[in-house]
Amino acid sequence: MLVNLQEILRLAEERHCAIGSFNVYNVESVQAVLKATDGSHPVILAFGEKYDRHMPLEAMAALVKSYVAATPQPVVLHLDHTKQEQTVLRAIRAGFTSIMFDGSSKPLAENICSTARIVDIAHLVSVSVEGELGYLNDEDGSGDPGDPRSYTTPQEAQAFSEGTGVDALAISIGNAHGLYKGTPHLDLARLSAIAQSVETPLVLHGSSGISRDTLQEAIRRGIRKININTEVSTSGVRAAREYLTAQDDPNLRFEQVAKQAESAMENVVREYLDWFDLK
Known part of the structure; x- marks a missing residue:
């Protein structure tokens, strides 16, 4: 069943765990995530604004709704990293139950103002909103993730949370989108301080490549939603490439290749879901 982000994060708080948010962009990625949940794990299906060029968001909404209509597990259909109000509308x-509005590149006051407007619109129809505070590099992994001077501060987090009324807050504590060039180091002390300054559930973007122990410690310190994209996507590419390399069949069909990618993505999602449940 489809629920909004606020409902699913309430479950995470009760269970002292994190909910996995996995990017989806076609039928194979949707199937991979849902199969990995075994019909029991709450999960977030995240469709980025940039994917709208590949598959209209209305089509993704219809696809997801058809898959989860008869399932008892809570599923969120989440619009990820949107910067355009028109896309939000x-x-x-179309039936998305959650919106991630990304105003993180704006000055704090402007970010608060823009995000609060989206919150006002979305909450009228019980759609949740996630905001972002602090600098991360671009969603495609390009750019420099910056230095600690660009990280989220507890004071800014409190001002942002109170000024916007967001249902979740994505923060910057050393995490980055894409593949890490070295070993990622999260500022866990900063995370604890932020968690103490706000009541809003906290979100960690750019989590592919961060170790299990570090992610689980971040959960213990207050992270309730963890975004995974790169590691799932690249596993599908590797599986498809390996399958194609091993085949010498001129009649090979696309769906056979796609199924190999789907299986690999399912395995990665399944592993992360196990990590996020601390029980």
């Missing part, structure tokens, strides 16, 4: 009309 389209997503709400």
